[in-house]
Amino acid sequence: MQDDDLQPHEIDALKALPSAIDPGSLLEERTVRAMQGRGLVHGRRARLTTSWWGWTAAAAAAGVIFVAGFSLGRSSDVRQGNGGASETTSRVNNETKKGDGTRVVPASSTREVALTNANDDSTLHNNTRYVVWF
Amino acid sequence: MTQIEAAPSDRQLAEALRLSGDERAFRTLYRRHTPRLYALVLRLAGASQSDAEDIVQETWIRATESLERFRWDAAFSTWLAAIGVNVTRDLQRRRGRRPEDAWNDDIDMPLPAAKHHERIDLERAIATLPDGARTVLVLHDIEGWPHESIAERLEISIGTSKSQLHRARRALRAWLAFEPAERRVGTKQ
Numbered sequence: 001m002q003d004d005d006l007q008p009h010e011i012d013a014l015k016a017l018p019s020a021i022d023p024g025s026l027l028e029e030r031t032v033r034a035m036q037g038r039g040l041v042h043g044r045r046a047r048l049t050t051s052w053w054g055w056t057a058a059a060a061a062a063g064v065i066f067v068a069g070f071s072l073g074r075s076s077d078v079r080q081g082n083g084g085a086s087e088t089t090s091r092v093n094n095e096t097k098k099g100d101g102t103r104v105v106p107a108s109s110t111r112e113v114a115l116t117n118a119n120d121d122s123t124l125h126n127n128t129r130y131v132v133w134f
Numbered sequence: 135m136t137q138i139e140a141a142p143s144d145r146q147l148a149e150a151l152r153l154s155g156d157e158r159a160f161r162t163l164y165r166r167h168t169p170r171l172y173a174l175v176l177r178l179a180g181a182s183q184s185d186a187e188d189i190v191q192e193t194w195i196r197a198t199e200s201l202e203r204f205r206w207d208a209a210f211s212t213w214l215a216a217i218g219v220n221v222t223r224d225l226q227r228r229r230g231r232r233p234e235d236a237w238n239d240d241i242d243m244p245l246p247a248a249k250h251h252e253r254i255d256l257e258r259a260i261a262t263l264p265d266g267a268r269t270v271l272v273l274h275d276i277e278g279w280p281h282e283s284i285a286e287r288l289e290i291s292i293g294t295s296k297s298q299l300h301r302a303r304r305a306l307r308a309w310l311a312f313e314p315a316e317r318r319v320g321t322k323q
Contacts (some may be wrong), residue, residue, distance in 0.1 A: 021169055027187050040151075132295070
């Protein structure tokens with residue numbers, strides 16, 4: 001055995017030293033913040049949009065919301081269209097004709113005002129509204 | 135039937151960290167490897183807790199930045215420890231300690247001439263060693279690195295590594311006055 005070789009009790013002493021020491025949670029938080037500061041680690045919200053499935057999920061959700069809003073708008077328009085026709089009929093019955101030929105129609109709502117404007121048929125046709133919620 | 139999910143491997147976690155900066159993956163890796171890394175760099179840094187914390191933080195940053203180049207031909211912990219050794223050396227250089235001084239055999243070791251009879255804690259004795267001797271002793275005698283790996287990592291010759299180890303052991307024996315009959319060395323007093 002060489003002079004410089006460790007003796008058994010020396011080896012034991014060195015082996016007895018702890019091979020792992022917990023530095024505490026503060027260092028973990030400090031390290032995570034430093035990593036975030038350098039853009040090496042992202043929080044959960046950011047991580048969602050930086051992964052491919054995050055983008056896919058976000059796009060799908062946006063599509064579903066768009067279609068739902070579009071359908072709602074269409075169905076609302078159909079109801080308005082039916083109501084508008086009957087209102088037009090009743091309004092024609094209710095309108096009075098003045099001596100000078102001017103038609104007077106009771107305008108109690110915005111929609112009726114819009115309808116009365118109209119000699120402009122485009123108002124009726126362009127009155128379709130679509131509601132899209134975001 | 136209960137399914138037991140296997141813990142993700144270091145490689146899986148490292149990939150999640152590299153590809154998407156997954157914080158949870160990083161924390162898992164951190165908790166798995168930091169206690170061992172911290173014990174190593176704490177000894178290399180001469181028992182300075184603040185230095186060891188700085189080194190751990192910088193080691194993780196460098197490791198994450200280098201993940202793309204890691205080929206997984208060694209254990210993740212071994213690779214991380216090697217980065218920790220580099221970071222420690224860089225810190226010591228920034229502190230104004232010239233690298234050549236660390237390996238200079240002419241520099242006196244802090245032998246306890248007047249206090250030869252005193253026995254101190256092994257950790258504190260290691261911390262008293264000069265940077266070079268302490269680094270080689272920690273890597274060889276505690277971490278089990280061969281001289282070839284130490285020489286390569288520290289950019290020194292194998293002969294220098296061996297001579298530094300010899301000096302470190304001699305100094306430690308003087309400090310600790312190892313006696314085979316008494317096995318109290320290495321334990322806190």
